Amino acid sequence: EAAVLDNRVEEVYASDEVASKSKDDKKAAARKALCEKYFDIRAFGAVIATKDKQGQVRGPIQLTFARSVDPVVSHSHSITRMAVTKEADKEKEKTMGRKSTVPYGLYLCHGFVSANLAKQTGFSDADLELLWEALENMFDNDRSASRGLMSPRKLVVFEHSSELGNAPANKLFDAVRVSKNSGVSVPRSFSDYTVEIDRDSLPQGVTVIEKF
Structure with missing residues (x-):
């Protein structure tokens, strides 16, 4: 940076x-x-x-843009600052601004790690473990008022026995299903969802690992 x-x-x-x-x-x-x-x-x-x-x-790692599982609507809030920045603005006494928030949103992101490209750059197993750790703790070490309660909820990893992969990524991603619980119309917490992994449909040579 x-x-x-x-x-x-x-x-x-x-x-x-x-x-x-x-x-x-x-x-x-x-x-x-x-x-x-x-x-x-x-x-x-x-x-x-x-x-x-x-x-x-x-590089061996690619991450997609995260998309919300259900539609989200942002709310805009007015905020007031009781101090001014410049001496010339002292008579204003306070300044107004706005901040946007989302009541709740569950976002789904897909990622890819190429073992073949990892060999070319020297990306190691220790580097991969550091990536998992960073994904798990990234919001805990970067809080802000606009995303104070953001946190990763689940990391599902598909490990292949072959360097070039044992199955197409899209088939593996389809094995993870995220659905709203019965009776929930407007989700407001992670407990309003159920995350299921269809382990029986996994191709031979693919192991699923839930990191958190």
């Missing part, structure tokens, strides 16, 4: 492990060094746009 990406790339190119390489090998060496140094690059990839050093790293 707030870093100058070109400077980070230049630092790697100036390092001994990259500078000592021949012109033809510099990009590959820099790519390897960047993956080793930065978790986000070896996990999610990167586009290197520095002049004369263009390149791309394809």
